[in-house]
Amino acid sequence: xxxxxxxxxxxxxxxxxxxxxxxxxxxxxxxxxxxxxxxxxxxxxxxxxxxxxxxxxxxxxxxxxxxxxxxxxxxxxxxxxxxxxxxxxxxx
Amino acid sequence: xxxxxxxxxxxxxxxxxxxxxxxxxxxxxxxxxxxxxxxxxxxxxxxxxxxxxxxxxxxxxxxxxxxxxxxxxxxxxxxxxxxxxxxxxxxxxxxxxxxxxxxxxxxxxxxxxxxxxxxxxxxxxxxxxxxxxxxxxxxxxxxxxxxxxxxxxxxxxxxxxxxxxxxxxxxxxxxxxxxxxxxxxxxxxxxxxxxxxxxxxxxxxxxxxxxxxxxxxxxxxxxxxxxxxxx
Numbered sequence: 001x002x003x004x005x006x007x008x009x010x011x012x013x014x015x016x017x018x019x020x021x022x023x024x025x026x027x028x029x030x031x032x033x034x035x036x037x038x039x040x041x042x043x044x045x046x047x048x049x050x051x052x053x054x055x056x057x058x059x060x061x062x063x064x065x066x067x068x069x070x071x072x073x074x075x076x077x078x079x080x081x082x083x084x085x086x087x088x089x090x091x092x
Numbered sequence: 093x094x095x096x097x098x099x100x101x102x103x104x105x106x107x108x109x110x111x112x113x114x115x116x117x118x119x120x121x122x123x124x125x126x127x128x129x130x131x132x133x134x135x136x137x138x139x140x141x142x143x144x145x146x147x148x149x150x151x152x153x154x155x156x157x158x159x160x161x162x163x164x165x166x167x168x169x170x171x172x173x174x175x176x177x178x179x180x181x182x183x184x185x186x187x188x189x190x191x192x193x194x195x196x197x198x199x200x201x202x203x204x205x206x207x208x209x210x211x212x213x214x215x216x217x218x219x220x221x222x223x224x225x226x227x228x229x230x231x232x233x234x235x236x237x238x239x240x241x242x243x244x245x246x247x248x249x250x251x252x253x254x255x256x257x258x259x260x261x262x263x264x265x266x267x268x269x270x271x272x273x274x275x276x277x278x279x280x281x282x283x284x285x286x287x288x289x290x291x292x293x294x295x296x297x298x299x300x301x302x303x304x305x306x307x308x309x310x311x312x313x314x315x316x317x318x319x320x321x322x323x
Contacts, residue, residue: 004103004253004257006099006103006257006260006261007209007213007257007260007261007264008209008212009212009213009216009257021096022094025094025095025096026094028095029094029095032095060215060216060219060220061219061220061222061223062220062223063220063223063224063227063246063247063250063251063254064250065249065250065253066253068096068100069096069099069100069103070096070099071095071099072260072261072264074264080095083095083098083099083102084095084098
């Protein structure tokens, strides 16, 4: 499975780790809906470090679409809320 | 729907804007390649902008440091002149400047991080653009328009995702440097007009210390005179 961390490129992750990624993803959904800013920042950092720890960087000359896209590490809580509202991350 | 699914939707929307649907798939390849080269230039510009902003903040930091050192020696002079009140004032101002300096340090570190990420993004994009160029020529040489469709879609989708990513990274970096520019301009103004030093009393401080020194040397001279007259 190919994962992209926005701003940091693509990584190759074994499918067996998908559950862990999904679990953190679900927690992040909860934090955003409950406005838990601190926990949101903590789990976003955890998500990114987990992927980096378990996955290996993809050769940058490979041109393939990703299966999962992870937001950049400096995504603010406000931006995360916008992602949920469907307003997008960056204007334009 | 998970957070990451929504993130994909955001990126997909960006990709749709990047990708053009053209009848002849081979033309699509050329057009995408042109856009890739433009984006590569944008990233380079982004790196240059972040680098300039970082330098600017570093200069500002140096200036702040100079002011801090000045206040420190003013405090010493004030103490020597027996004006503890002035020394205290100078040290209070020094503490205020030091607080500004640590904010600047944080901003410089942020920009440094931003700079490294963009440089890495530029290098990844350059590798992909080069790979795309080779693949594009192969597809154009070996396949008819109809046959090429699948290969083209695959390549263009893959590279468009990279382009969406890099495009967003550049926008975010620009937004950050813009914000910092505004804040650093405000700080510059404070340092230039002396508002910061005034608020901290720097200029008045100079005068008061000079007065105190003059006063103490007058006292010294008086004392000396008195001594001499006793003889």
